[in-house]
Amino acid sequence: MRFRLNGQEVYASTGGRDPVVGRPWIIFIHGSGSSHLVWGQQSRSFAYKDYNVLALDFPGHNLSSGVPLSYVETQSAWLISAMNHLKIEKATLVGHSQGGLVALYTGASYASRVTSMVFVATAAAIPVSDMLISSAETTQSKAKEVMTALGHGPDAHHFENSVPGFSNIGSGLRTMDLNVENALLQDLKACAAFEGGLELAGKVKCPTLCVLAGKDKMTPLKFGKKLAEALPENELHVLEKAGHAIPVERPHELNKLVRDFLAN
Numbered sequence: 001m002r003f004r005l006n007g008q009e010v011y012a013s014t015g016g017r018d019p020v021v022g023r024p025w026i027i028f029i030h031g032s033g034s035s036h037l038v039w040g041q042q043s044r045s046f047a048y049k050d051y052n053v054l055a056l057d058f059p060g061h062n063l064s065s066g067v068p069l070s071y072v073e074t075q076s077a078w079l080i081s082a083m084n085h086l087k088i089e090k091a092t093l094v095g096h097s098q099g100g101l102v103a104l105y106t107g108a109s110y111a112s113r114v115t116s117m118v119f120v121a122t123a124a125a126i127p128v129s130d131m132l133i134s135s136a137e138t139t140q141s142k143a144k145e146v147m148t149a150l151g152h153g154p155d156a157h158h159f160e161n162s163v164p165g166f167s168n169i170g171s172g173l174r175t176m177d178l179n180v181e182n183a184l185l186q187d188l189k190a191c192a193a194f195e196g197g198l199e200l201a202g203k204v205k206c207p208t209l210c211v212l213a214g215k216d217k218m219t220p221l222k223f224g225k226k227l228a229e230a231l232p233e234n235e236l237h238v239l240e241k242a243g244h245a246i247p248v249e250r251p252h253e254l255n256k257l258v259r260d261f262l263a264n
Contacts, residue, residue, distance in 0.1 A: 001054075002063075005078075005085055011063030012036065012082075013055040015047025024115065025088050026262075028055040029079070031097030031122075032187035033147060033176040035062035038096060041251035042258070049259075054091075056082060060180040068179075068186035072098070072194045076105040080113060092262065094118040096247055097219060098191050101126065104227075107208075108200040118209045118258055121216055121246045123223035124197030124230060128188045136185040143184060148172040153215040153243020168248055201230035208233060209261040211254055214240035235261060 001012045013036040019025075026046055028039040036043070036055040047053040058075060059066030069075045079102060083091065092115050095103030100122025107114045135143040148169055156168035176184060208231045212224040221238065228236040237257050242250045 003085060005082055006066075008059060008066035009064065010059075010082060011057045013039065013043045013053070015043035015045075015053040015055070017047040017053070019052040023050060023052045025052045025054065025091035027079070027083075027088075027091045027093050028053070029093060029095040029099030029102050030055070030058070030061070031095075031099050032191060033144070033179065033184035034096070035175055035178065037062065037171075037175050037178075038245070038247050040248075042094070042247060042255060045251075045255050046259075054082075054086070054088070060183045060186070062175075062178045068183045070186055070190055070193075072101045072105055072190050075102045075190065076109065079106060080110055083113060089113070090115045092116045092118070094120065094258065095122060096120040097122050097244065098126065098187055101191065101194050101197065104197060104200055104204070105194075107206060108203040111203075111205050114206050116207045116209075116262065117204070118211065118261065119224075119227060120211050120254065121213050121219055121224070121242075121244045122227065123219045124201055124227040125194060125223070126191040126219055128192040133185065133188050133192065136188055140181070140184065144173055144176045147176070147184070147218075150217040151244045153213065153241065153245070153249055155241065156243055156245060156249050168245065171248070172245065198226065198230045201227055202232065204231055204233075206233070207235075207261075209235045209257065210237070211246060211257055212236070212238050213242040213244055213246055213249075214238055215242060216244045218244040
């Protein structure tokens with residue numbers, strides 16, 4: 001799906017299905033340096049099973065034009081603007097990594113627009129080292145390599161993928177290459193600037209699910225558990241052998257957890 005928002009073209013995957021009036025909406029929110037591509041196995045699964053799906057590219061990411069947004073708060077406002085444009089009254093939000101921060105802020109600040117939320121390999125805060133930000137400014141290829149290496153668990157480094165013929169590492173690098181030049185840098189700065197996540201979590205009124213990774217080197221498990229503890233009505237699942245890139249490393253497990261959560 002392509003549409004124009006604030007004079008810029010926006011791309012969102014619908015999982016290959018047109019929206020159906022009366023079906024619930026589920027919106028997938030990508031993380032730093034990523035795009036709708038990370039949700040390939042989620043968007044199609046849910047679109048073909050009773051949901052209207054939207055996996056958006058933020059401005060400057062993959063097929064969406066424009067300048068990357070500099071703050072989680074402005075990313076959240078942009079998300080609400082996209083929902084308004086498409087006349088989506090309420091939706092379940094599923095956020096991976098930085099996308100989880102966007103979902104968290106949206107759920108706390110625009111509660112009437114959110115039915116439920118799923119937090120995937122994320123936390124209430126995602127600190128970013130000055131070294132990684134500096135690398136993204138001066139040597140993007142190195143920053144992408146570091147992000148991809150740390151962002152995948154041991155299985156993914158051995159080329160295991162639920163889609164035959166695909167490399168998780170290679171796909172991760174290619175996904176970042178499809179964005180505008182400074183997208184990764186702006187995303188990392190947005191994560192570093194985000195504060196008050198635990199307080200926001202306490203304000204969330206909808207049901208939530210946290211799916212965390214035992215081998216996560218980007219948002220270590222202990223920080224994800226702090227988010228889970230702060231959410232008032234939360235269900236927690238830990239995929240012990242997964243790395244940070246749960247949507248592509250453990251798509252079938254994630255899909256089942258989300259589907260069971262929504263069914264309840």
